[in-house]
Amino acid sequence: MDPFIVVVGLLLLVFGTAAALAWWYLVKRAAPYEDETSPAPGSRRASDGAEVIVLPPIDKPRDRSQT
Helix, strand or coil: CCHHHHHHHHHHHHHHHHHHHHHHHHHHHHCCCHHHCCCCCCCCCCCCCCCCCCCCCCCCCCCHHHC
């Protein structure tokens, strides 16, 4: 195997890994996931007002006598 190909492959691996880690670090600082930001001890998270809608199963017909 040509040593040039091995050297270029290793350089791509090293620089690609460094670029990916730098990108990950920048994105993490710009918009962290909710679980990465720790709230103060003893505090509760505020409700976002989301509603949960439960739909009946598709394979069963709906019972109209209960409506």
